[in-house]
Amino acid sequence: MKIIRMAAAAALIVPSLALAQQIPPAPQAMVDKVVRESFTKLPEGWAARLVQDETMMVCSQTRNQPSAAQADAILARETKTVVFPADGKLLGDWKAGAKVAQNGRGGQFSDPPGTVSGGNCYACHQMDPKEVSYGTLGPSLTNYGADRKYSPEDAKTAYARIFNPQAAFACSSMPRFGHNGVLSEQQIKDVVAYLFDPESPVNKPAK
Numbered sequence: 001m002k003i004i005r006m007a008a009a010a011a012l013i014v015p016s017l018a019l020a021q022q023i024p025p026a027p028q029a030m031v032d033k034v035v036r037e038s039f040t041k042l043p044e045g046w047a048a049r050l051v052q053d054e055t056m057m058v059c060s061q062t063r064n065q066p067s068a069a070q071a072d073a074i075l076a077r078e079t080k081t082v083v084f085p086a087d088g089k090l091l092g093d094w095k096a097g098a099k100v101a102q103n104g105r106g107g108q109f110s111d112p113p114g115t116v117s118g119g120n121c122y123a124c125h126q127m128d129p130k131e132v133s134y135g136t137l138g139p140s141l142t143n144y145g146a147d148r149k150y151s152p153e154d155a156k157t158a159y160a161r162i163f164n165p166q167a168a169f170a171c172s173s174m175p176r177f178g179h180n181g182v183l184s185e186q187q188i189k190d191v192v193a194y195l196f197d198p199e200s201p202v203n204k205p206a207k
Contacts, residue, residue, distance in 0.1 A: 028061075043109065059171040071170035078166040081179050090155045090192050097194030098201070100187050101127055107182065117182050119162075119191055124174070127194070129206035137173065145196035146203040155196045162188050 035050055055074050058066055066074060084090075103118020105111065121127060124138035148154040161168045163178030177183040183191070194200050 055166055062171070064171040064173075066170050074166055074170040075168075078164050078176075078179070079160075082160045082163050082167050083178065083185075084156070084159065085185055085189065090152070090159050090189060091196055092186055092189030092193045094190070094193040094197040094200040094202075096187075097190035097192070098128070100183065100191050101194055119177060119183055119187070121191065128201040129204070130201065141195060142202060143205070144202055145198065145200070148196075150196055150198060155192055158195055159188060159192050162191055 039046075039050060052060060055078060058070050058074065062070065100119045101121035103116075104120035104123065106115055106117025121141075122131065122134045124135040126134040126136075126140040126142055127144075129142045144158075145155075157168075161174075162183070164176045165172040165174035166176060166179075175182060178185070178188055195202055197203070
């Protein structure tokens with residue numbers, strides 16, 4: 001009797017799944033309207049956050065699977081937005097960078113004015129090998145600088161990827177920290193130092 005009930009339930013579920021797959025996607029105008037109406041009493045300047053730029057629109061419409069031509073266009077467009085430090089220095093203070101990597105505050109309705117945003121890097125990456133709490137959405141960054149022999153060119157690449165990861169990988173899940181003003185130039189320098197300074201725990205094997 002139990003087997004018969006399970007078979008009957010499965011018979012009801014399968015057509016429902018098939019029907020769900022036949023439902024066409026909602027028109028973009030309808031999606032935009034729902035998003036706008038879902039956010040009320042926005043703080044000053046926040047309304048602009050609901051408007052996608054060209055890159056984010058392509059990534060949304062393709063569900064982060066752009067065509068080769070779309071990906072090339074994203075990389076070309078986003079690369080132009082990367083701004084390197086005028087003083088030419090890419091490494092700041094690795095100890096300050098460790099704090100940026102651990103800090104997940106900033107950019108929320110509940111934040112008081114003047115709240116300094118963090119990078120929340122550990123939400124997606126392993127960095128200091130002694131840290132026990134980290135995410136795995138992104139690759140492990142342990143020994144990052146040492147593996148690259150502390151190359152200045154690789155440090156420059158890392159700076160660009162933190163500033164705007166869309167310039168390195170189209171439809172990246174990583175936030176555009178510099179491009180969107182989440183992190184300051186000095187904060188990005190500090191995070192690069194956290195990755196590349198030989199004294200950083202990132203480059204110290206766990207004992």
